[in-house]
Amino acid sequence: MTGREQLNRRKRWLGGAVLAGVVLLVTGLAVVPALGGAAAAAAVVPGLLGLMAAALAGQWFALRCPWCRTNLGKFLMQAGFLRIDPRVRYCPYCGADFDDDPDAGRWDDPVE
Numbered sequence: 001m002t003g004r005e006q007l008n009r010r011k012r013w014l015g016g017a018v019l020a021g022v023v024l025l026v027t028g029l030a031v032v033p034a035l036g037g038a039a040a041a042a043a044v045v046p047g048l049l050g051l052m053a054a055a056l057a058g059q060w061f062a063l064r065c066p067w068c069r070t071n072l073g074k075f076l077m078q079a080g081f082l083r084i085d086p087r088v089r090y091c092p093y094c095g096a097d098f099d100d101d102p103d104a105g106r107w108d109d110p111v112e
């Protein structure tokens with residue numbers, strides 16, 4: 001499995017969690033007139049918390065370079081919803097190619 005595939009898999013999980021949060025949030029807000037605030041809060045609060053948790057996890061720790069383990073969240077969360085932007089080919093910190101397999105062998109660290 002390439003580094004890109006690993007990052008895309010994590011990004012799909014995060015995107016799915018964000019989407020589920022948005023659906024719960026919108027559904028909760030849509031039922032406020034019909035069911036009242038308490039029933040709507042049962043959907044709005046978990047939706048908002050799920051949305052925020054997924055977004056913050058993506059920014060802070062869920063998207064790390066498979067080679068150097070540097071946090072790429074702020075970089076990779078900006079473009080592409082369920083996958084990383086295909087134009088992004090290399091880690092900006094270590095220069096590893098995302099289309100290489102991180103488990104294929106020793107990575108040649110350019111810093112060493």
Ligand SMILES: [Zn+2]
Pocket residue numbers: 065066067068069070091092093094095096
């Ligand atoms: Zn890296």
